[in-house]
Amino acid sequence: MAFLELHNLKKTFGKTEAVADFNLDVEKGELVSFLGPSGCGKTTTLRMVAGFEVPTTGRIKINGVDITDNPPNQRPVGMVFQAYALFPNMTVAGNIGFGMKIARKPAEETRRRVDEMLELIHMLGLGDRYPYQLSGGQQQRVALARALALSPQLLLLDEPLSALDAKIRVSLRSEIRAIQRKLGITAIYVTHDQEEALSLSDRVVVMNGGRMEQVGQPFEIYNYPKTEFVAQFVGTLNAVKAEVTDAASRTLRIEGQHIQAAAGLDGVRNGDRVMIAIRPERLSFTTEGVKANLLDCSIENITFLGSIVRIQVLVGSLTLHMDTFNNPFLELPKIGEKVQITFSREAVLALSQEKST
Amino acid sequence: MNRFRYWSWFWLAIGAIYFFLPLVATAEFSMRAQKGTLSLLAYQRVLEDKEFVSSFLFSLRMALLTITFGILLIVPTAYWVHLRLPRMRPLVELLTLLPFVIPVIVLVFGMIRVYSSPPFLMTTTPATTDILLVAGYMVISLPYLYRSVDVGLRAMDVRSLTEAAQSLGAGWGTILFRIILPNLRTAALTGALLTLAIVIGELTLAQYLARPAFGPYMNLLGKNRAYEPAALSIMSFALTWAAMGVVYWLTRGEQAQIGGGH
Numbered sequence: 001m002a003f004l005e006l007h008n009l010k011k012t013f014g015k016t017e018a019v020a021d022f023n024l025d026v027e028k029g030e031l032v033s034f035l036g037p038s039g040c041g042k043t044t045t046l047r048m049v050a051g052f053e054v055p056t057t058g059r060i061k062i063n064g065v066d067i068t069d070n071p072p073n074q075r076p077v078g079m080v081f082q083a084y085a086l087f088p089n090m091t092v093a094g095n096i097g098f099g100m101k102i103a104r105k106p107a108e109e110t111r112r113r114v115d116e117m118l119e120l121i122h123m124l125g126l127g128d129r130y131p132y133q134l135s136g137g138q139q140q141r142v143a144l145a146r147a148l149a150l151s152p153q154l155l156l157l158d159e160p161l162s163a164l165d166a167k168i169r170v171s172l173r174s175e176i177r178a179i180q181r182k183l184g185i186t187a188i189y190v191t192h193d194q195e196e197a198l199s200l201s202d203r204v205v206v207m208n209g210g211r212m213e214q215v216g217q218p219f220e221i222y223n224y225p226k227t228e229f230v231a232q233f234v235g236t237l238n239a240v241k242a243e244v245t246d247a248a249s250r251t252l253r254i255e256g257q258h259i260q261a262a263a264g265l266d267g268v269r270n271g272d273r274v275m276i277a278i279r280p281e282r283l284s285f286t287t288e289g290v291k292a293n294l295l296d297c298s299i300e301n302i303t304f305l306g307s308i309v310r311i312q313v314l315v316g317s318l319t320l321h322m323d324t325f326n327n328p329f330l331e332l333p334k335i336g337e338k339v340q341i342t343f344s345r346e347a348v349l350a351l352s353q354e355k356s357t
Numbered sequence: 358m359n360r361f362r363y364w365s366w367f368w369l370a371i372g373a374i375y376f377f378l379p380l381v382a383t384a385e386f387s388m389r390a391q392k393g394t395l396s397l398l399a400y401q402r403v404l405e406d407k408e409f410v411s412s413f414l415f416s417l418r419m420a421l422l423t424i425t426f427g428i429l430l431i432v433p434t435a436y437w438v439h440l441r442l443p444r445m446r447p448l449v450e451l452l453t454l455l456p457f458v459i460p461v462i463v464l465v466f467g468m469i470r471v472y473s474s475p476p477f478l479m480t481t482t483p484a485t486t487d488i489l490l491v492a493g494y495m496v497i498s499l500p501y502l503y504r505s506v507d508v509g510l511r512a513m514d515v516r517s518l519t520e521a522a523q524s525l526g527a528g529w530g531t532i533l534f535r536i537i538l539p540n541l542r543t544a545a546l547t548g549a550l551l552t553l554a555i556v557i558g559e560l561t562l563a564q565y566l567a568r569p570a571f572g573p574y575m576n577l578l579g580k581n582r583a584y585e586p587a588a589l590s591i592m593s594f595a596l597t598w599a600a601m602g603v604v605y606w607l608t609r610g611e612q613a614q615i616g617g618g619h
Contacts, residue, residue, distance in 0.1 A: 052520055072523040079524040085517035089539040099525035143521075150525065 003028040009058035018044045019210045033189045033197035036207035042190045078147030082159040084139045086131040093127035099150040117145035137168040155187040206230045228351040231277045238320045244272045255316030259293045264350030275351040282347035283322035286340040299337045387587035399584035416571035420556035423494040424549045427502045435506045439515045453503040461561040493562040502548040509544025546604045
């Protein structure tokens with residue numbers, strides 16, 4: 001039995017289906033991210049777990065107990081909101097201890113727990129400050145401490161870092177992960193930021209149009225996307241239309257040049273049109289001795305992205321992106337220069353097929 | 358730049374003259390009760406008048422009751438509209454504006470007609486008539502009190518605060534009295550101040566319900582005396598400014614919270 005069980009969850013608003021066929025089991029201590037674009041249903045699903053939305057159909061169980069019909073204040077969950085939602089009229093300590101006071105815990109226990117939480121978020125000594133006296137990052141840490149103070153069985157985080165600047169986002173997400181691991185708490189993390197989801201999670205649920213597209217470990221999601229949407233949404237991708245020229249050897253034609261795929265083209269016939277994808281980091285300039293999957297192209301543009309250099313190459317009329325690690329000794333070609341690029345057969349991901357008539 | 362600054366000062370001076378000149382003239386006139394010299398005789402007469410003190414205290418009591426029941430009615434209503442019925446907001450706003458359209462005289466005659474005969478007989482005793490009076494005051498102060506509370510609610514993230522409190526185990530009463538109301542302090546005080554000003558000066562309701570309020574007293578005084586009404590005007594002006602000062606003093610921390618976030 002999983003710790004959190006979501007069975008056939010469905011939510012409709014009028015005629016709009018926000019979430020459908022949502023089934024997920026989350027193990028104790030696991031951090032699972034819901035990843036997807038705006039309106040994909042990830043926040044609605046989280047809100048159903050929190051009790052802020054009532055599922056149209058389906059059940060929610062935590063530790064074997066069905067909580068579907070429980071109001072939000074009677075669920076063993078703590079929640080962190082995108083907009084922090086700290087109570088402006090209370091100090092940091094007042095905010096963190098609020099849940100304890102509601103639960104009528106003794107004052108001494110509340111004070112001790114508040115101190116523990118302040119230490120956990122590295123804010124000891126700031127308990128007397130008001131939310132308006134804190135930075136955005138500090139406010140979100142207080143919100144996290146407040147959600148954890150009552151030792152909930154499940155922690156829900158609704159895009160907690162979206163309102164913060166890039167640098168704080170990166171440091172705070174590591175902090176959140178460290179705290180979650182230290183406490184061994186089960187957590188659901190909603191985000192539209194793929195980097196956040198991939199770097200934080202034990203598993204990622206990619207959602208689109210209210211449905212789950214794929215569930216898997218970050219490595220799996222990135223390297224083996226099961227649907228075209230996942231491939232397109234997670235990471236940068238070169239999506240290319242190709243024609244099958246030899247189904248037996250999985251040979252494809254792109255802009256008059258031939259390449260081979262290692263897998264994923266089962267059932268195709270010669271003449272079929274297929275959509276394939278190749279990650280930019282799987283492309284490289286040809287070195288001596290490479291004979292397969294070579295593409296003649298010309299350099300269209302070069303963009304410096306810090307640790308990565310993104311090179312746009314033109315294969316016939318098709319533009320492909322190629323990523324290479326930056327280093328001070330990197331010798332880059334000139335724009336317009338004719339070059340050859342290559343990639344392994346395993347780098348070719350088959351996304352969809354279109355049968356020839 | 359300099360020219361722009363001079364014009365700013367010019368318009369500020371014009372505004373100040375427009376507002377303060379009549380006030381200065383009234384104050385000067387109120388001190389002319391004693392022939393040939395400036396004195397506070399009119400103020401002394403007003404303060405010595407037992408009717409003044411009793412009518413003012415009566416209206417103050419009615420104002421406090423109006424503010425209390427008004428806030429108890431408006432805050433939960435406006436909060437619920439913000440939280441659960443945002444589509445109803447235009448309709449509720451329209452309802453709160455009705456007192457601007459329906460004259461107080463219509464309201465008071467309607468009340469007298471309905472509540473002066475069974476089964477809702479309420480105009481026979483002072484206590485029950487005061488209930489009608491407070492209810493009437495609540496209606497005429499509705500646009501001001503609702504708007505103040507509405508502005509306060511718009512300034513905070515009502516939904517997130519509510520949900521955060523719920524996820525920490527709070528029920529509706531706790532959320533309303535420990536989260537929403539404390540954060541509406543400025544808005545509620547502003548609304549309360551406006552209500553106080555309206556109730557203290559209100560004439561029609563109190564006169565037709567035959568209650569000894571400050572409005573009818575001022576009206577009577579204005580008809581029979583020369584200098585005392587001017588003294589009363591200055592006193593009520595000072596009272597209003599003092600009340601605003603109190604509001605500012607009480608909410609100075611909250612203003613820093615609104616302006617100091619980063």
